[in-house]
Amino acid sequence: MPRVSQHHLDTRRRQILDGARVCFARHGYEGATVRRLEETIGLSRGAIFHHFKDKESLFLALAEDDAARMADVVAEQGLVQVMRELLAGDGEHPADWLGTRLEVSRRLRTDPDFRRRWAERSQQLTTATRNRLLRRREAGQLRQDVDIDVLTSFLELVLEGLVSHLAMGLPADDLEPVLDLVEETTRRHQSREDD
């Protein structure tokens, strides 16, 4: 009997994650029952939990998936670009992504064990942001008078604000120039060099 191919496994895993994302965004973590997950994904619970140990693991895989995708954009174009895409509603599944992110926020508040598991995963976005800032500093594009870690935390804090703002459905049509200002804040200025 031939073994299941890696391609088949990957495809199946992708199908489960995509369906689960919609389900969590629509119903929240608690509301995404196994029955609803089956319906949205289009697979039986046996098939789903063959790939993921339990609902918690499925949710963390999803959050990890998002973090990895964001880290890719950050490495290429920086965290402000992630924010611009979020603002423009570009990128894959922006609404679902926000839903997942909100669910992460909610569980971080209420579940210390989840907070610990999440901390390991969210670290990769911080690392990607920090590494990109380091490369920009080496290229002489970054301001020299503020520590890299402070700039990293600054960018992450603005991202958190943006996620919260968008998730609350507040008007966001005036935020483009705010992101310009945020980007400019990290940049090296000729005038600063002249001080």
Next chain:
Amino acid sequence: MPRVSQHHLDTRRRQILDGARVCFARHGYEGATVRRLEETIGLSRGAIFHHFKDKESLFLALAEDDAARMADVVAEQGLVQVMRELLAGDGEHPADWLGTRLEVSRRLRTDPDFRRRWAERSQQLTTATRNRLLRRREAGQLRQDVDIDVLTSFLELVLEGLVSHLAMGLPADDLEPVLDLVEETTRRHQSREDD
């Protein structure tokens, strides 16, 4: 028969708001039942709803109370000072304040009618922030190359990020220099003038 004095009314109103704040922070909006409100406030439902039409009005009064208090700090010392107090855990009832604020976020996401009523109230914080920036600009302390509205939105976005960050229980001991950077971003620089 003598009428109830204004002082008595104010004291009663304050007692109800203080108790309700604790109750909403502890149980969330939905979880703050009338019975729990009675227990935390120490008054009967008759007495409570003599002063506030219903639970929604009580909650909005509370949120409005917080917004007014924040607007006072903003007028005197600016929005970054509000953030510093939040970070230091100073000020009155920081934990309860965060709880109320989170409940506001949650209801903004799920209740369009609440979003409309809230918009009117949150406007006063924006106005206070904008007015203080205008005064700083007149005093020559503010950078001239960025619109006042952009600076206002920038500060509000960072505040949203900070509230979200603290509410999630994420480590915040490294955020003091980030707030310094935020404050510096709005400031007039000698070097910028020399451009």
